[in-house]
Amino acid sequence: MRSSVVAIVGRPNVGKSTIFNRLVGERISIVEDIPGVTRDRIYAKAEWLNTTFRLIDTGGIEIGDEPLLIQMREQAEVAIREADVIIFLANGREGITAADEEVAKILYKSNKPIVLAINKVDNPEMREQIYEFYALGFGEPHPISGTHGLGLGDLLDSVVNQFPERENVPVDEDVIHFSVIGRPNVGKSSLVNTIVNEDRVIVSDIAGTTRDAIDTSFSKDDRDFVIIDTAGMRKRGKIYETTEKYSILRALKAIERSDVVLTLIDAETGIIEQDKKIAGYAHEAGRAVVIVVNKWDTIKQHDKAIKEFEDNVRAHFQFLDYAPIVYLSAETKKRVHTLLPKVVQASENHTKRVETNVLNDVIMDALAINPAPSKHGKKLKVLYATQVAVKPPTFVVFVNDPDLMHFSYQRFLENQIREAFGFEGTPIKIYARKRS
């Protein structure tokens, strides 16, 4: 089921990022240190009373050198477009300002539920000051203090109460959900169009899951697929849609709903930092990944063209060493037919389960090739392993002392598992647990 999205809007300095960090808490932890991937703290998972939702700090979407007023308007537009519920934040120490009224004007036009929160109400004596905010016309103002963590529970109760009812549509496990991500102009929309117009593709449904996300269902060779709409693939032109943060936000929303993520690279312009960053999000989310090198028609073809490009991709995307690479041209349609088989394969590996006894044979063979390491005279003992989850395949290795499981040894075990079972296209996770 898709989780609800909450956006925080308000003029600068009212405390949006303070509240965002409070609500998200310690949960954004950097699990893996991926070179080149920095985390943009504008979109994160939060939880309140067993309800998880996604939170957007619209203040983090900076819109070039536009004047403040335009920035605020555009940020409010992002909230209206992306969120199910909007937290409108004002500053209790300053009262209603002209800038608050500007934001309010845009929010009036939305039909999304709005919860008004008055920040910097750091002590009970200040509560008197919230009444003037009724004048904004969004009902009861909720006094809160980001720095002291006050009033946040009541605020979240109101927010969660306004989440839209969701039908619990069972997800058909046989349908492969995928999305196409990449920086602007790599050819995302061209590729999507080419895929759905390909030979023997039967498009069954173009459904708006929300007002602005347009998913396309289709089948090919008896397999069912859904392409999830990403970053401004259909609509264009608004200022915020051309900003990097916004395109990342859209990519993250698409990744969340995908089984397989196609990460696009433009062969003509080559790989830049932004490509790595975007691909890093798919990896971190544990999705299956296929790297697609588009605009292959622009590369002078020779014997070593693919080999040269592959070396380049591998050097830049070391964290995606499991992802297959497909070279194609969305425009000339050359080699596009090679793509879906890779998507299917990546998806099958993403959901693959291996038998415990076969897994343990592989682990025992691995131990024989490369004996477990010791630390301070204590030797790691590997007892047995089992697969505990799919999407992505996740393994628990029971050991005498998890501290003795060195990163490089874990990496070695991962490679042995990959060699034995062929998990091309999917990340796999391995956890060491204590069992004496």
Ligand code: GDP
């Ligand atoms: P944003 O621009 O809306 O994201 O605002 P920030 O979160 O960056 O906060 C702006 C300033 O207000 C910072 O100096 C914060 O420390 C301060 N601030 C945030 N929340 C509170 C609060 O509850 N009480 C007080 N007194 N200051 C706060």
Ligand code: GDP
């Ligand atoms: P998006 O912003 O990622 O959705 O990119 P578009 O699909 O709008 O494509 C951006 C530009 O690249 C357009 O001018 C396309 O015509 C061009 N383009 C897309 N795919 C190819 C390709 O395979 N070869 C060439 N030469 N140009 C392409």
